[in-house]
Amino acid sequence: MRYFYAIYDKDKRITPADASYQFTTHPSIGSKKPVKFWVVGDSGTGGAMQKAVHEGMQKYMESLKLDFYIHVGDMAYRSGTDPEFSRNFFNMYEPTLRNTVCWASMGNHEGQTSSGETQKGPYYDAYVLPTKAEAGGLASGTEAYYSFDYANTHFICLDSHDLDRRPLGAMAMWLKADLQKTKADWLVAFWHHPPYTKGSHDSDREQQLIEMREHIMPILEASGVDAVFTGHSHIYERSMLIDGAYATPSTNQGVVLDDGDGDPKGDGAYKKSAGLAPHNGTVQVVTGHGGTGLRRKSNHPLMSKVIMLHGSMIMEIKGDKLTGEMIDVHGAVLDTFVIEKGGKVTRSIVENPRAPKLIEPEPKAKSSKPHSMPKNYSNVIPRGATWHYLAGAKLHPAKGWASAPFDVSDWKLGAAGFGYSDKDDKTDLDMKNKYSAVYIRKEFTLEAGTDFSALGLGVSYDDAIIVYLNGKEIVRRGVDSGAGSKAKGFHTHEAGKLEYFPLGANKKLLKPGVNVIAIEGHNAGIGSSDFSLDPVLILKK
Amino acid sequence: MSIRFFIRRVVVGEFLLSAIFLTDGLHAHESPHDTIHKLSHRIESTPTNAALYYARAIEYKSLGKASHAVADFRTVLRIDPSNLNSTLALARLLAVQSKPDQSLKLLDGRLKGAVSDESKARLLKAKSDIYFTTKQYQRSYDGVTEALTLVAKPSDDWYLQQAITNLQLGELIRRHQQLAIGFKKSASELLHYSWIDAKLDAGEGKEVKPTILKYRTESRFVSTWNIRLAQTLPLEATERKQVLAEAVVEMNQRLNMTRPDVTLLMDRCLAYHLQGDLKRAKQDRQWLETMKIQSFQILWLDWKLQSPAAAE
Ligand SMILES: [Fe+2]
Numbered sequence: 001m002r003y004f005y006a007i008y009d010k011d012k013r014i015t016p017a018d019a020s021y022q023f024t025t026h027p028s029i030g031s032k033k034p035v036k037f038w039v040v041g042d043s044g045t046g047g048a049m050q051k052a053v054h055e056g057m058q059k060y061m062e063s064l065k066l067d068f069y070i071h072v073g074d075m076a077y078r079s080g081t082d083p084e085f086s087r088n089f090f091n092m093y094e095p096t097l098r099n100t101v102c103w104a105s106m107g108n109h110e111g112q113t114s115s116g117e118t119q120k121g122p123y124y125d126a127y128v129l130p131t132k133a134e135a136g137g138l139a140s141g142t143e144a145y146y147s148f149d150y151a152n153t154h155f156i157c158l159d160s161h162d163l164d165r166r167p168l169g170a171m172a173m174w175l176k177a178d179l180q181k182t183k184a185d186w187l188v189a190f191w192h193h194p195p196y197t198k199g200s201h202d203s204d205r206e207q208q209l210i211e212m213r214e215h216i217m218p219i220l221e222a223s224g225v226d227a228v229f230t231g232h233s234h235i236y237e238r239s240m241l242i243d244g245a246y247a248t249p250s251t252n253q254g255v256v257l258d259d260g261d262g263d264p265k266g267d268g269a270y271k272k273s274a275g276l277a278p279h280n281g282t283v284q285v286v287t288g289h290g291g292t293g294l295r296r297k298s299n300h301p302l303m304s305k306v307i308m309l310h311g312s313m314i315m316e317i318k319g320d321k322l323t324g325e326m327i328d329v330h331g332a333v334l335d336t337f338v339i340e341k342g343g344k345v346t347r348s349i350v351e352n353p354r355a356p357k358l359i360e361p362e363p364k365a366k367s368s369k370p371h372s373m374p375k376n377y378s379n380v381i382p383r384g385a386t387w388h389y390l391a392g393a394k395l396h397p398a399k400g401w402a403s404a405p406f407d408v409s410d411w412k413l414g415a416a417g418f419g420y421s422d423k424d425d426k427t428d429l430d431m432k433n434k435y436s437a438v439y440i441r442k443e444f445t446l447e448a449g450t451d452f453s454a455l456g457l458g459v460s461y462d463d464a465i466i467v468y469l470n471g472k473e474i475v476r477r478g479v480d481s482g483a484g485s486k487a488k489g490f491h492t493h494e495a496g497k498l499e500y501f502p503l504g505a506n507k508k509l510l511k512p513g514v515n516v517i518a519i520e521g522h523n524a525g526i527g528s529s530d531f532s533l534d535p536v537l538i539l540k541k
Numbered sequence: 542m543s544i545r546f547f548i549r550r551v552v553v554g555e556f557l558l559s560a561i562f563l564t565d566g567l568h569a570h571e572s573p574h575d576t577i578h579k580l581s582h583r584i585e586s587t588p589t590n591a592a593l594y595y596a597r598a599i600e601y602k603s604l605g606k607a608s609h610a611v612a613d614f615r616t617v618l619r620i621d622p623s624n625l626n627s628t629l630a631l632a633r634l635l636a637v638q639s640k641p642d643q644s645l646k647l648l649d650g651r652l653k654g655a656v657s658d659e660s661k662a663r664l665l666k667a668k669s670d671i672y673f674t675t676k677q678y679q680r681s682y683d684g685v686t687e688a689l690t691l692v693a694k695p696s697d698d699w700y701l702q703q704a705i706t707n708l709q710l711g712e713l714i715r716r717h718q719q720l721a722i723g724f725k726k727s728a729s730e731l732l733h734y735s736w737i738d739a740k741l742d743a744g745e746g747k748e749v750k751p752t753i754l755k756y757r758t759e760s761r762f763v764s765t766w767n768i769r770l771a772q773t774l775p776l777e778a779t780e781r782k783q784v785l786a787e788a789v790v791e792m793n794q795r796l797n798m799t800r801p802d803v804t805l806l807m808d809r810c811l812a813y814h815l816q817g818d819l820k821r822a823k824q825d826r827q828w829l830e831t832m833k834i835q836s837f838q839i840l841w842l843d844w845k846l847q848s849p850a851a852a853e
Contacts, residue, residue, distance in 0.1 A: 117696055118659065132728045141697060141729025163696075167803035168836035170697040174731045176804040180762035200572055207603045218802040222795040223762070246800045254799075276761070278795040297572070 001025045022099050024067070026150050029136045030183070033151040034318035036064065038096075039190070041072035041231025041312075042107070043290030044088035049310050050291030052329035054093060057312050059331030060527045066100050067150065072231035072287060073107025073161075073192035080110030082122045089126065103148070104129070105157045107192045107231065116144035116159040129157075138178040145171050147178050153317050154184035158216065160193035160230075165211040172219060179223035185341070186317050187276055189220055190229040194286045196250055196302050199235030200295035204249035214246050217282075224276035226322060226339055229313070231288040234295055236307040236326055238335055240353060241270040241281035245302055252301040252353050257281040259353030261304050262337030266488065269338035273345045274320070280347060283337060285324065287313050303356035305335045309492075325527070330492055332463070333525025334359060359480070359489055370499035373458050374540045380444050380455070381517070381537035384415050384426060390439040391418070391429050396485040397439050402518035403471030404443060416440070417460065417534025418521065424460070424495060424532055436526045437484070438533060441518035452507035454540045457517075458498035462532040463524040464490050467501070469509045470516055475501050479522060490524035495532035502540070573600040591620040595627055607634055625651070625660050632667050641671050662691035666699055673706065682706035697729050704735060705837040708844055713743040737769060738841075746773035762795070764788035764805075768812050785816050803834055807842055814846050822846065 004022045007015045015021050027033040038057055043050045076084040090097065104127050106114060114121025119142060129143040137147030137154065144159040156178065163171050179187075195213035196203050203209040209232075220228070221243055241262065245255035258281065260267025272280045284302070289310050299306055311328040320342050326335035388411040390397050400406055414427030418438055429438060446452070457467060457475065464478030466487070473483070480489025521533035580597040587593065598613035614631035617624050628651045635644040648668045655661040669684030685703045689695050700723035707716035717739035724732040740749045750773040757766035767788035774781035792809045796802065810825035826846065829839065 117663075118692075119694060133730075139728050139730045141727035141732065142694075144696075164698065166834065166836060168807070168834055168838035170701060170731060172804065173838070174697070174729070176802075177731060177734055177765075180765060181756075181760050183761050202572065205604065206573060207605055214800075215803070218797065218800060219804055222797065222802040222805055244797045244799055279797055295572075 020095070020098055023101065024099075026067075026135060026148075029149040029151070031151045032319065034316065035067045035150050035153060036314065036316045037150075038066050038069035038100075039072065039229050039285070039287050039313040039315060040069065040290040041192075041229075041286075042074040042234055042288040042292050043071070044075040044077045044084065044092075044109070045291050046077075046084075046088040046092060047291060049329070050088070050092055053290050053310050053312050054096070056310075056327050056329040056331045057314065058095075059529050060314060060325075060327045060333070066096070068101040068103060069096065070155075070190055070229060071102055071104045072190050072229055073105050074109045074231060074288075074292075075104065075107065076122070076126075077109050077292070079112040080107075080121070080123055081113055082125070085122050085126045102127070103155065103157060105191050106144070106159055106161055108161050111161040116142075116162045119143050138174065138181050140174050140178075145174065147182075149182075149184060151317075152184050153186040153188060154182040156187075156189040156220075158189065158191040158212075160191040160208050160212050160216075165208065165215055167215040167219065172216060175216070176219050179219065182223075182276075185275055186322060187220075187223065187225045188227050188229070188315075189225055192230060193232050194230035194237075194284070194288070195228070196239060196245070196284050196300055197230075197233035197235070197237055197286050197288075198297045198300040199233030199237060199286060199288060200293075200297075201233040202297060203233075203300070210248055213250075214248065217246055218244075221282060222278050224278050224280055225282050226272070226276075227283045227285060227315075227324070229285050229287055231286065231290070233286050234288045234292050235286060236289045236305070236309070236311060236335070237284075237286040237300055237303045237356075238305045238324070238326070238337060239282075239284040239300075239302045240304045241272075241283060241339075242302050243279045243281050243347065250300065250302060254349055256302070256350045256353040257347060259304075259350045261357070262339070263335075264338050265336070265485070269321070269340040271345045272339055272341045274341050274343060277345075280345060281339075283324070283339065285313060299356045299358060301355070304337070305359065306356050307334055307359040309334065309359065309361060325525075327527070328492060328524070330494075330529060331525075332492055332523065332528035334490065334492075357480075357489060359491065361491065371501070373498050373500045373538075374456065376541040377456070377538040378541060379536065379538055380446070381442055381535070383534070383536045384417075385442065385536075386413055386415050387418075387440040387442045388412070389414050389418060389427070389441075391431065391435070391437075393435045395435065396437065400471070401439065402441065402468035402516070404514060404516040406441070406516075408441070411441075416536075417532055419462070419495075419530065419532040419534075421530040422462070422495060422532060424534060429531065431523065431526075431531055433527055436523040436528070436531075437487070438521045438531070439484075439518070440521070440533065440535075441516060443514050443516050444537060445514055446510060446512055448512035450512070450539065452510045453504035455503045455507070455510065456538050456540050457501045457503055457535060458538060459501070459519075459535040460495040460498050460532055461493065461521060461534070462495040462530055463493045463528065464522040465533065466520045466522075468518040469503065469506055470511075471518075472506070472509050474503060474506045474509070478524070484520060487520070487522055490522055492524045492528075495530075495534070498534075498536065573604055576600050577604075589620055591617045591624065591627075594620070595624070598627070598630070602630070602634070607638060610634060611638070623651075623654060625663065629663060629667050632671070636671050636674060641675050644671050658691040662688040662695075665691070666702075669702060669706075673702065678706050678709040682710060694727065695723075697723075697727065697731050700727075700732055701735060701837055704739060705840055708742070708841060713739070717743055717745070741769060741772045742845075749773070762791060764791045764812070765808055767791075768808060768815065771812075771815050782816075785812055788812050789816070801828075803829065803832060807838060811842060811845055 002024045075089045110123040114123035130146045133139040136149030147156045193208040241258035262270045314325045316323045322339040324337045325333045388408045418427045419425040467475035478491040482488045523531045594613040594616045598610045601610035614627045617627040632644045652664045665684045665688040669681045672681035720736040737749045753769045767784040771781045813822035
């Protein structure tokens, strides 16, 4: 049910007559309605990065609507006071809060002025949370921990900060009772202190983190929890599919059920049995990258992806699929994992699982000072020239596409630049939310006697490129590994002036007569707000 | 369907008045070690700022450095003797360090100056905890019972503590009566379930059997309800054997044997005991012992294990 509302001060209307002042109630419990929600943590600085993360989410969502959002705590630095809540939470998220419910868990910073034991303080003034199972779940009698249902997903919020975290304490006993009751198909839990992290905090050394792992995780996994969201550690860390990883220190032996990346476009979705199956695997997500300074001690051995960039999560649960996407400040998707449920999946352990994939901002020296174009040059392939290109959902070129000769009869022809949305494109592509890779190639002729060492590439690109000369890779920017459909680890990059890459070092690859240059362009995320690929080939004079 | 929406209350809680801007000037993204380092630095230049010592004590505590934390909490109290949070935290740490006398002395001292009912209640509850660890159950009961009368929204722990002291004192009827009061006040289902257990323990299983059956059908996992149901059935009843066997099967499917969910292991221990499988019950109890769990629930389990299997 959707409600439109206005706020009055006596007879004076305070809110404008604007359709964004509305909210939608939850669907009935047990229904199969899909849900889309935002997860953000450790954001409450009131600063530019918090704003950018919020805008990145808005950019990604565009006209799509969030059903609600989850804040995993530290939403009002530094001490969770009332003015800090106003400045760093309510004012910052106002456009979203106007029509979207926020389900909150208390962080340690709010814990300086609010108490889980007494349920008093600005945090408990800022939110009205269920105590009597008003939105489903089992009545907890306290706002400090609670559960709710959205369609066929059960959500649980715990207080990891200042309540008894022992396995037979009141919170754990309530948790056990809540879990045995729920008949949902999906189970999501969230709180502040991460059971697995090596970001700004260390889950092997700090008490709250150790206790949440050793005491609370066994209860959740015995009931088949699917995903756990936490913050506190200022980083993005997303685990493989794991179960039973309760030891201290954490190890990856005997606890990993799937060491792939969970990405349907990569190693494939994580598979779990239909419904809620005990010990069938959990994905742990540390979303402490919502606005404050990032930090990484090392790579936690249970992670699949570790990303040292600001952002937040967009989650979708639809039918038998749960999809998690990490959205950066530009609205680009930097990580995707999917849990797919069906039939009966037998639990099996991966021996020696692979190490996490780390995505960091490119070192400043590399990214901040690209070479600019030389003053004098002659064109080999001028700007706006016509290239062969291959672009479309699930379209990737056959082997040998970067060398000559190659059959390009099913490729299209178009003028450079290629891309969308940022108005620098002559050939507009329908990439957004459909595909993230574009391949272009062009033959060019070099006269005998040309100084091959004067050859250079100028290119404006967003986000990443791999360039081939006569089939050999010569330039790679913003892609950590792999190529084509196997390319991985993208870094964002904005198009602008032509950046210059001298190719003289590759002169041995060139020959008089016909040569071929081929470029694959990648967007860091399929939902990214723009894409550009605009090359020229020149001879420096 | 309830409508949830933000409502900003203009209440300035008592808590806020004592708000201390602990981490002002500290970067939020730092590890406890860095925070301690910076706090120590600031303490050197302003050695009389109690908030800094309090913040550092919290960080020490999270790293398990109890003696450092104790020293800092003591310093806070030297500078600001009325600081309630430091008093409570210090009392707890002293109790963990097996110094109950020091802990009680500290709490009594602070109790004399307590103004608000809430501070008084929290101090009394803390005292009750100490008495409980030293097995002075009557005193523990008196403390928590008085504390419960002083606050509007006591947490579940307080009622559970009152219940376990009742059990230790053999007050089985009073135990379920007081849990019923708690449940009515807080609407916590955990207290409701504890009340059901207390009714069973008091031999009043017949009264709660319909509730047990209802909750059993509403649940996905039924083992705890089966265990409760079994206690309402005659020892030789086939149904009793069936529901207990069913409970054990379900629990075995859910238990990770490398490191079990303690709440389930406790249930299984009780189920074995009710089945008359004393050997297995003993094994599970020993396993719980090795996991070093300290809780009211373990005391209750031990009480159950000492009772005969059937309680018709
Ligand atoms: Fe935090």
